[in-house]
Amino acid sequence: MGRYVARRLLQMIPVFFGTTLLIFLMVYSLPGDPVAGLFGDKGTDPATLAALRHQHGLDLPLWHQYYNYITGILFHFDFGSQIRSGREITEVVGAAFPVTLRLAFLAFAIEIVLGLALGIVAGLKAGKWADNLILILTLLIISMPVFVLGFIVKSVFAFQLGWIEPNVSNDETWGELVAPAIVLGSLSLAYVARLTRTSMAENLRADYVRTAVAKGLPKRRVIGVHLMRNSMIPVVTFLGTDIGALMGGALVTEGIFNVHGVGGLIYESVVRREGQTVVGVVTVLVVIYLIASLLVDLLYAVMDPRIRYA
Incomplete structure (x- = not known):
């Protein structure tokens, strides 16, 4: 290892x-x-x-x-300084990254919990009404652009129902970030659900599942230990690569809900031609992506011991 x-x-x-x-x-x-x-x-x-x-x-x-x-x-550990303001880039990035990290963490948690739950239900009920309903729901989410979903959520739940604030305040509390996190993680949630459903439906027909059932193992153990462990490998692959996508893809979501995070920083830096700031932010995103890829590979080795010896 x-x-x-x-x-x-x-x-x-x-x-x-x-x-x-x-x-x-x-x-x-x-x-x-x-x-x-x-x-x-x-x-x-x-x-x-x-x-x-x-x-x-x-x-x-x-x-x-x-x-x-x-x-x-x-x-x-010197990323340089901004040309226009003269501020250190580490200071600028350090102020913007915690906000986007919290937003991405919430979106990641939502897509894991809801995506896996929908995928497991659809996989175990393949071909039935629950599977068809989840298929329609996920396809609807996938076909809807993020900026459209964001404006729908904002107009309905903020302006019409008044359940949320239309814009996130400067305090960026966890409660205010829930709505942007749902919008940010919605597309990934649909993909996680579809991947989980397909993998579980395929593995349900595998020989090792039929053998486990024939041995008289409890259904909970067959699903939780044998089926889930093998079905999660493609899902873990997507989740690992999606961490960097959530961080970098927050540009539109942060703009809709007025979140002062990495997305807004990248947009302002591109407009002002602050190339060193853009490179510094993306460099941090690259490091996050590489660490996430390493963790995914380690999870591969845990879930499938054949990989670590390959």
Whole structure:
């Protein structure tokens, strides 16, 4: 098991450098000049622009800028500073990430609980009315864009029924984040339900399930130990990759409910051409995604011992 973990950690190193380099090149290939944008339409003299570019290292070759960026992160945990405000990027990200983390945690919990519950019911009742009802519900959610669902939830439950506040306050309490979390996790919830249903319905016909039933094992043990353990492997795969998607995909949801998190920070940084802020936020998301992928691989090894020896 230790060699398996060590091998996976070594595989994460080139993935980290490759993804951060790709993100860095994509962000800095966008049109526009962040330094010239500081002065708006009035502009300024070329000497001032050159001095500011030199101050922020923007006059260096792109490979040199990436080298300075990645060495600053690895050796000093320094993501640089914003051009417009002069604030440290670690400070900006540190203020925005806890909000999005709480929002993503709530959305993740909702999709696990409701998604698994709906998928288990549909899988055990395959072909019956409960399965058909859940199929219609999940397909309806999948076909509905997030921004449409967000506006429906906001107009119905905030403006018409008055059950929730239309916008999240600056305190970002857990209760205020429930509605945005439902909207954010709705699409993933539907996918989890469909994956769970398909996997369980397929494994119900497997030989090992028929053998367990023939041995006289209780139905609870057959479902909870034998069926669930093998059926959760594709679901765990999706949940592991969905953690990063929830963090990065909160842009629309945060905009609808006025949540001051990572989504709003990325949007403002792109508009203001704050490339280093965008790269810093996405770098943190890459690290979260890599850690989640490692945990998923470890869960594979726990659920299926053949994987750790492969």
